[in-house]
Amino acid sequence: MADVVIAAPSRAVWRQPSLIWSGLGLCAIIAALTLTPVLFIIINSFNAAPPSENWRFGFDGWREAFGSPRTLAAIGYTFILNIRSVVAIAVAFLFSWLLVRVRIPGGNFIEFSLWIAYFLPSLPLALSWILLLDPNYGLINQFLKPLGIGFNIYSLLGIAWIHLTATTIPIMTILLAPVLRQLDASLEEAARMCGAGSWQTFRRVLIPLLSPALFTVFLASLIRGLEAFQVELLLGKPIGVFVYATRIYDLIQWEPPLFPQAMALSTLFLGLLFVLALFYQRFTSKRAFATISARGVSFRLMDIGRVRYAIAALLIVFVAISVYLPLVVLVVGSLMKLFGFFSIKDPFSTRHWMLVLSDPVFLSAIRNSIALGIGTAVIGLFCYCLIGYALVRTEVVGRSLVNLLVWLPWAIPGILLGLAFLWLFLSAPVFSPLYGSYLGLVLVLLIKEMPIGVHMTKTAFVQIAEELEQVGRVCGAQWFYNFRRIVVPLISPVLVSIFAIVFMGAVRDIDTIILVGTASTRPLSILMMEYSMAGEMQAASILGVILSLFAVAIALVSRKIGLRSAT
Amino acid sequence: MQPSLSAVILKAQGLSKSYNGVCALDQVSFEVYESEILVLLGPSGCGKSTTLRLLAGLERPDSGAVRLKETLVVDSQSGIFIPAEKRNMGMVFQAFAVWPHLTVEEHVAFPLLVRRCAKNEIAKRVHRALEFVGLAGLESRLSTQLSGGQQQRLALARALVYEPDILLLDEPLSNLDAQLRQQMRLELKNLQRQLGTTFIFVTHDQDEAMTLAHRVALMRDGKIEQLGTPDEVYDNPKSLFVHTFLGTSIRFEGKWREDGGSPCLELMNRSRLRLNALSDGTKIVAADGRALAALRAEDLQIVEERRPPQENEIEAEVRDVINLGDRYELALKACDTEFVLEVSKRHHVRAGELVLLAVDPARIRVWPM
Numbered sequence: 001m002a003d004v005v006i007a008a009p010s011r012a013v014w015r016q017p018s019l020i021w022s023g024l025g026l027c028a029i030i031a032a033l034t035l036t037p038v039l040f041i042i043i044n045s046f047n048a049a050p051p052s053e054n055w056r057f058g059f060d061g062w063r064e065a066f067g068s069p070r071t072l073a074a075i076g077y078t079f080i081l082n083i084r085s086v087v088a089i090a091v092a093f094l095f096s097w098l099l100v101r102v103r104i105p106g107g108n109f110i111e112f113s114l115w116i117a118y119f120l121p122s123l124p125l126a127l128s129w130i131l132l133l134d135p136n137y138g139l140i141n142q143f144l145k146p147l148g149i150g151f152n153i154y155s156l157l158g159i160a161w162i163h164l165t166a167t168t169i170p171i172m173t174i175l176l177a178p179v180l181r182q183l184d185a186s187l188e189e190a191a192r193m194c195g196a197g198s199w200q201t202f203r204r205v206l207i208p209l210l211s212p213a214l215f216t217v218f219l220a221s222l223i224r225g226l227e228a229f230q231v232e233l234l235l236g237k238p239i240g241v242f243v244y245a246t247r248i249y250d251l252i253q254w255e256p257p258l259f260p261q262a263m264a265l266s267t268l269f270l271g272l273l274f275v276l277a278l279f280y281q282r283f284t285s286k287r288a289f290a291t292i293s294a295r296g297v298s299f300r301l302m303d304i305g306r307v308r309y310a311i312a313a314l315l316i317v318f319v320a321i322s323v324y325l326p327l328v329v330l331v332v333g334s335l336m337k338l339f340g341f342f343s344i345k346d347p348f349s350t351r352h353w354m355l356v357l358s359d360p361v362f363l364s365a366i367r368n369s370i371a372l373g374i375g376t377a378v379i380g381l382f383c384y385c386l387i388g389y390a391l392v393r394t395e396v397v398g399r400s401l402v403n404l405l406v407w408l409p410w411a412i413p414g415i416l417l418g419l420a421f422l423w424l425f426l427s428a429p430v431f432s433p434l435y436g437s438y439l440g441l442v443l444v445l446l447i448k449e450m451p452i453g454v455h456m457t458k459t460a461f462v463q464i465a466e467e468l469e470q471v472g473r474v475c476g477a478q479w480f481y482n483f484r485r486i487v488v489p490l491i492s493p494v495l496v497s498i499f500a501i502v503f504m505g506a507v508r509d510i511d512t513i514i515l516v517g518t519a520s521t522r523p524l525s526i527l528m529m530e531y532s533m534a535g536e537m538q539a540a541s542i543l544g545v546i547l548s549l550f551a552v553a554i555a556l557v558s559r560k561i562g563l564r565s566a567t
Numbered sequence: 568m569q570p571s572l573s574a575v576i577l578k579a580q581g582l583s584k585s586y587n588g589v590c591a592l593d594q595v596s597f598e599v600y601e602s603e604i605l606v607l608l609g610p611s612g613c614g615k616s617t618t619l620r621l622l623a624g625l626e627r628p629d630s631g632a633v634r635l636k637e638t639l640v641v642d643s644q645s646g647i648f649i650p651a652e653k654r655n656m657g658m659v660f661q662a663f664a665v666w667p668h669l670t671v672e673e674h675v676a677f678p679l680l681v682r683r684c685a686k687n688e689i690a691k692r693v694h695r696a697l698e699f700v701g702l703a704g705l706e707s708r709l710s711t712q713l714s715g716g717q718q719q720r721l722a723l724a725r726a727l728v729y730e731p732d733i734l735l736l737d738e739p740l741s742n743l744d745a746q747l748r749q750q751m752r753l754e755l756k757n758l759q760r761q762l763g764t765t766f767i768f769v770t771h772d773q774d775e776a777m778t779l780a781h782r783v784a785l786m787r788d789g790k791i792e793q794l795g796t797p798d799e800v801y802d803n804p805k806s807l808f809v810h811t812f813l814g815t816s817i818r819f820e821g822k823w824r825e826d827g828g829s830p831c832l833e834l835m836n837r838s839r840l841r842l843n844a845l846s847d848g849t850k851i852v853a854a855d856g857r858a859l860a861a862l863r864a865e866d867l868q869i870v871e872e873r874r875p876p877q878e879n880e881i882e883a884e885v886r887d888v889i890n891l892g893d894r895y896e897l898a899l900k901a902c903d904t905e906f907v908l909e910v911s912k913r914h915h916v917r918a919g920e921l922v923l924l925a926v927d928p929a930r931i932r933v934w935p936m
Binding site: 184186187189190191192193194195196197200201204205208209211305 | 623624625627648650651652653655656657658660661662664665666667668669677678680681682722725726729735
């Protein structure tokens with residue numbers, strides 16, 4: 001009957017003296033995992049000593065980092081590239097609104113395609129766009145040459161294009177669609193009945209109602225954008241364009257690595273994100289926003305007549321260009337004798353596939369990828385569920401602190417997270433067995449995926465009415481039995497999604513584990529990165545195809561299972 | 568203001584709508600008169616909300632037309648479709664649909680704002696509307712800080728402030744608790760009387776329909792089963808469904824007896840019901856002569872004398888006597904039919920006894936089995 005405000009879920013009264021201890025334990029663990037890298041970064045940014053000597057306080061790192069014109073240029077480029085988030089949020093909002101509210105043919109297919117895009121690693125997509133838009137041999141450019149037009153993928157616009165089509169817009173759409181689904185359609189209809197046309201309804205009702213969600217999604221995309229790294233490295237480096245993240249990476253790649261400078265840049269980055277987070281909190285606490293009706297929302301599709309075919313066509317063209325075209329081109333590219341050279345006689349060959357597939361390095365890499373993915377996803381699911389449940393449904397002490405700490409890994413670029421743990425593994429003998437082991441990699445990936453994982457479980461727990469859980473307890477079920485038989489089945493669709501997201505996040509990750517891993521634990525993604533930086537585009541594109549297959553398979557499985565348990 | 572039964576403000580013709588192949592509304596036609604309250608009544612899934620949404624313009628009919636005053640607002644044949652926002656109708660939604668990001672004042676000002684009214688005009692009308700629904704003084708509250716009843720008043724003020732031609736109400740009271748519901752029912756009725764606005768009111772609650780309606784349209788399976796004043800549909804139901812849906816319906820199986828006089832129905836326990844004449848609503852066609860007599864509880868009277876039943880009397884066994892304080896509730900059984908009757912405390916009956924019930928022959932409704 002009453003509306004439930006997401007921000008303030010009612011909590012079960014479930015007090016026990018042990019709550020204090022479990023709360024403190026939870027705080028300690030999460031703090032150790034999340035604050036360690038942050039402190040490491042901040043402390044080392046003030047290290048004025050040469051690499052081989054002991055830590056000594058000084059501002060040298062800061063001075064050098066921000067005195068360098070290359071850093072300033074990188075900040076400038078980062079800013080320019082991230083203007084894409086503004087474009088993307090508008091497009092994504094429109095897409096998700098069309099997908100959720102309007103009856104368009106092929107809506108399921110379009111949404112599924114966006115899910116594939118969400119799971120796809122960005123590096124192989126960049127490879128395939130190189131095939132299409134390389135200024136010299138790009139396929140599209142060869143077609144356009146007679147017309148006197150040409151595109152260059154090695155450019156700011158090229159980088160932005162790949163991000164927009166392959167990551168930013170799909171991710172934003174996927175994040176916004178469920179928010180729109182939860183919004184009671186009668187809120188919009190009420191505005192229309194009051195005489196507000198589509199535009200007025202949109203501007204005065206829809207946008208204000210969704211502004212917290214829009215802001216969250218915008219912020220999330222901005223943060224991802226700020227730390228985006230693979231595409232920037234592949235396409236930016238050849239033309240001397242460095243962004244913030246690649247600049248940090250570049251500093252670490254120096255011999256000896258310029259850690260203090262890299263850390264100083266990262267500290268600023270953390271500070272910036274902290275300010276954004278504060279701003280966000282102030283913004284959302286002012287008024288109560290998105291509400292979910294506990295009675296189930298009235299959910300109706302809008303009938304818009306024949307325009308729906310035009311809209312469907314437009315969206316299908318978008319996913320065709322952003323998802324399927326690069327995938328097909330990638331497959332074609334992987335089957336070429338020489339990557340990108342269509343003009344040579346008889347350009348296709350399966351020789352490279354044979355070579356790669358029979359390479360022991362590849363075989364161990366695919367084993368490593370699967371082990372890492374499943375390990376991270378299984379352990380992650382368990383941990384995130386416990387943390388999410390503790391935050392939403394129990395009264396353990398220190399919940400607000402944990403709530404905050406859980407988000408910290410978002411703010412730490414993967415490369416720095418990896419670096420911090422590399423340092424930890426190497427400097428503390430207790431942890432040294434973790435260096436180069438699966439467990440070490442899984443630990444780092446768990447921290448990396450924690451914000452999204454915990455956030456999703458929290459949302460899921462908030463949404464199942466507390467009575468459903470309490471009734472089980474009243475019936476006499478022990479807490480864990482109840483959790484297993486009532487709570488987990490209720491949120492199982494979400495659990496499947498989390499598993500898929502964490503698995504794919506681990507399989508395609510490059511920046512977080514590139515420093516922590518060794519040759520014996522090297523997964524496909526790292527191998528692909530190494531190939532493509534070494535110029536072995538052929539082998540890189542083959543690995544790209546295989547990773548993309550992973551992504552498509554995961555998207556298919558999660559959709560199938562997620563749908564089945566939802567009905 | 569009394570409804571004028573001559574001035575038609577809205578006319579719906581042959582409205583049909585199906586969702587995913589399932590027919591929700593099947594060739595529905597009706598007229599709405601100016602200043603009346605028309606209640607669309609029926610069980611869930613009967614198509615009453617769909618009808619309302621088609622009138623509102625929130626959905627397009629598969630076929631059919633709606634004329635509002637002189638304007639054709641939707642017509643499937645000529646492809647005319649005027650969107651919801653241009654129809655100048657008001658609507659109160661089931662869950663009120665108050666916007667959580669606006670204050671009370673901003674809510675009521677919204678429809679005037681989108682109509683580009685002047686600022687002082689808006690202030691004046693908002694104030695008047697809030698005063699009218701009893702929300703004056705709460706202007707700067709956020710809508711989410713209001714109670715259920717207040718949210719509903721807010722939804723009402725928002726829908727009335729721009730003086731719509733017709734106000735559509737989609738089960739507006741179903742989200743309120745029982746006491747508040749009763750109160751709001753009367754308030755709505757008074758409000759309509761003062762304003763003279765035409766209301767089309769959807770509900771599944773027959774009490775609500777009876778209290779509010781000038782006319783009731785009882786719907787079932789996407790069709791209008793019967794349309795008339797509350798008394799008409801209650802007293803002269805056209806079908807057993809209508810009889811059952813409105814008030815209590817006590818049914819007895821029986822057989823026709825031709826004995827020269829007026830039509831007569833013999834029940835299983837040999838009691839005879841003699842009808843004065845066959846009224847319009849009764850159709851007696853079953854070939855085997857079997858029929859179903861339907862009565863209302865208020866048409867049964869306890870006979871004080873203890874004697875064998877005569878014509879138009881039914882003997883019933885008292886299964887249980889429940890004390891309701893000011894009266895008794897009797898659980899009775901006669902001819903395999905179990906039913907409940909409330910009687911005054913002056914009747915002294917005990918469980919296990921037999922009582923004699925006199926039936927008002929004019930009130931008996933008969934349908935074929």
